[in-house]
Structure formats: C-alpha cells, structure tokens
Amino acid sequence: MKFMGKTTTVFWKRLILFILIEVIIVSSMLFCWGFTGQVHEERFKYMVKYLPQAQKEKLSEALNFYYNQGLAKYSTGIILRCEPETESIIKQFLWFNENTFTYYTNDVPSYHELVAAALDYFDLLEEGEEEFGTYYLERKLIKWHDQQVVSGLTDKDKNSFLFSLIDTGTSLFLGSTTPVGLSVTALSLLQKAGSDPAKAIPAIVVFKRQREVNFLWCASGFSLINLMFIFVVIRKRK
Numbered sequence: 001m002k003f004m005g006k007t008t009t010v011f012w013k014r015l016i017l018f019i020l021i022e023v024i025i026v027s028s029m030l031f032c033w034g035f036t037g038q039v040h041e042e043r044f045k046y047m048v049k050y051l052p053q054a055q056k057e058k059l060s061e062a063l064n065f066y067y068n069q070g071l072a073k074y075s076t077g078i079i080l081r082c083e084p085e086t087e088s089i090i091k092q093f094l095w096f097n098e099n100t101f102t103y104y105t106n107d108v109p110s111y112h113e114l115v116a117a118a119l120d121y122f123d124l125l126e127e128g129e130e131e132f133g134t135y136y137l138e139r140k141l142i143k144w145h146d147q148q149v150v151s152g153l154t155d156k157d158k159n160s161f162l163f164s165l166i167d168t169g170t171s172l173f174l175g176s177t178t179p180v181g182l183s184v185t186a187l188s189l190l191q192k193a194g195s196d197p198a199k200a201i202p203a204i205v206v207f208k209r210q211r212e213v214n215f216l217w218c219a220s221g222f223s224l225i226n227l228m229f230i231f232v233v234i235r236k237r238k
Contacts, residue, residue, distance in 0.1 A: 018230045025222045033211040033218070034111070039134040044111040047211065049086045055210045057084040062206040063092045066199045096200040115141060115204060118197040138208050145201055 030036045034047055051059065063082040082092035094109040097117055112134040119125040119141050129137065 014230050018226060021226045021230070022223060025226060026219055029215050029219045029222070033215045035133075035135045035211070035215065037133055038112040040110045040112060044109070045086075045090060047111075048089050051210060051214070053084065055214075056086070056089065059203060059206055059210065060084040060089055060092075062203040063089065063200070065202040093200060093203065096197055112137070114197060114200060118201055118204065121197045135208075138204060141201065142205050142208060145205065 060082045067081055082088050093114060097109050097114040115134055115137045116125060116130045119137060124144055
C-alpha cells in the first residue's frame, strides 16, 4: 500500500509538472510563430530569419508570383525579383506595402499592417478589425482569396498599363511639355509609386502555412524534450 501510494504521488508530480511546462512551451511557440497578438517589425524579422532555407526558397517564389507572369517576367520581374534570403524577403514584403517614396525610409515592415493593408485594399477590413490579432486577419484574407480566380495582373498592374498607354499617346500628340502632357505623366508616376499589397497575398498564404508546420514541429520537439526531462528530474528526486 505504501509502495502504491508513493507511485501515485510520483505520477501526479510528473503529470502536473509536464502540463505546466507544456503550457509554457505551447504559449511560447504560438507567440514565436505569430499566432497570438499582432506581428510587428521585430517579431516578423525573426520569423523570417529562422525559416529553413527550403522554406525561404518557397516563400521567395511566392513573392515573385506576379513577376513570373506574362511580360513582367521579362521586364519588371528581372529587376524586382526576390532572392531566398532574409533581407531580400523582408524588403520585398516592404516593397509591396509601401510606395516608392517611403520605401527607403523603413527597414522592416510590420507584417500585421501589411495583412491589414491587403484586406483594406479589397474593402474586406471592417471597422476596428485592425486591432485584432494578425492570425485572425490572415485567415480572413486567405479564406476570401481561396474563393477568387487568381489573375496574373493585379488592379494596379492593369491601371499602370492603362496609364502607360495614355502617357505614350499624350506624348506623341501633345508633347511632354504641354500642361496636359505633364499632368498625365505626373499622374502615371504617382500611380506607379503607389503600394500594391495585392501582390503580397500569395506570399501571405505560403508564409502562414509554413509557420503552422514550424509550430507543429517545434511544439512536438520541445514536448518530447519536456517528457524526457520530467522522467529524469522526478527519478532523481525519488
């Protein structure tokens, strides 16, 4: 009876300690991989930095999705392609979320603001939702995206192409020194300088899935270590 009582006590000690450490592990992994709270600059930087190289390559491909379509593959895609490196990936996310004039004033974008901007771009962001967690906004954006027909051009690309045609035609007939020619040229430049968060959506989809996989691997690995640690510690105390 005494032996049975001691065994039961050891079991409950192990179980309680395991659960306490497990709660800390899961909470930490949820935070580290961006499933709780809002993912701002520093957390976003570290999340990208610690992606395995294979995942960085897949993420960079997703960031290049629109640059691998049609004429862009042989024009802007050559210049603006993203490389599977931490800094290049971060800068590409920033490029889609900022305009040309503010791009060089920032180092790391807020991933939360980028996802919110993509939702707002498609009029999907309701009042007050920007204060919700990043993962909630991601799921809402991806759920909407999965129901859409993906095009090789975003609205900004189409508008930019239209402005280019107008700008060319105006230059031919009116000359760039006329008030009308200058106005259209200035409008074209401003439009091209604007942000285009729609281009970040393929990367947001991939990035979310990668983090879900990484969370499962990290949580499972640390849980196994936790289990081994509990048995070693309790055994030494017996």
